[in-house]
Amino acid sequence: MSTFLWVIVPYLTLATFVVGHVWRYRYDKFGWTTRSSQLYEDRLLRIGSPLFHFGMLGVVLGHVMGLVVPQSWTDAVGLDRHTYHLIALIGGIPAGVATVVGLVILVYRRRTTGPVFSATTTNDKVMYAVLGGVIVLGIWNTIAGSLLQIGGEYNYREGVSPWWRSIFALQPEPELMAQAPLGFQLHAMLAMILFAMWPFTRLVHVFSAPLGYLTRPYLVYRSRDARPGAGTGSRAPGRGWDRPELHGVGERRGRGRR
Secondary structure, eight states: OHHIIIIIHHHHHHHHHHHHHHHHHHHOGGGOSOOOOTTTOOHHHHHHHHHHHHHHHHHHHHHIIIIISOHHHHHHTTOOHHHHHHHHHHHHHHHHHHHHHHHHHHHHHHHHSHHHHHTOOHHHHHHHHHHHHHHHHHHHHHIIIIIIOTTSOOOGGGTHHHHHHHHHTTOOOHHHHHTSOHHHHHHHHHHHHHHHHGGGSGGGGGGOOOGGGGTOOOOOOOOSOOSTTTTSTTOOOOTTOOOOOOHHHHHHHHHHHO
């Protein structure tokens, strides 16, 4: 069971994550979107979306620091275990709370706004439930392990982090995760479920960045109406903006009438 949960399942998750995104990009490019509902309601969206996305940015950076960077590296630069956990708490808890509050606002908006709720699929509901579970368990592990010390303080950088790196090094060490507290195991399992679902949900928009807008030339819009002040009330066109000549069109129309 330990090998299945902490070796086979992680590799199945990675395969699904990679192959699923390739498949989705090749066969469902028009579906590669967040399915934005801003046109239906934007008051709650303006509050919940920044809270959620900036909170998630902090959460991701914290996970990168905790999982990718070995403890020996931070020890080498003089950052002891107590100081590291203190920094993680100071930065992690506000980021986690912002993420939860933002997610609650977004889910409330989706449930109470008729058109937005009508556009919500079963896929979306399952994704929100799993994502919320992952975030709540992560906050609970931080509070229970570092502040309340329920079951004794657990240093995940000596268990969960080496296990996570061993998966990518193709030298899995399932015993490290098997010895972790139940909260960390549930957090990891739900996270793997979320990553396996990722390519088939609206979360694919994370990998879409409109970089082309940075180099795209300006688009100039000009009215086809030759009347002075058309489209701008009674004001005359500003300097530097010449209206296109329509003489050719007028001549053709004139010949047609004759």
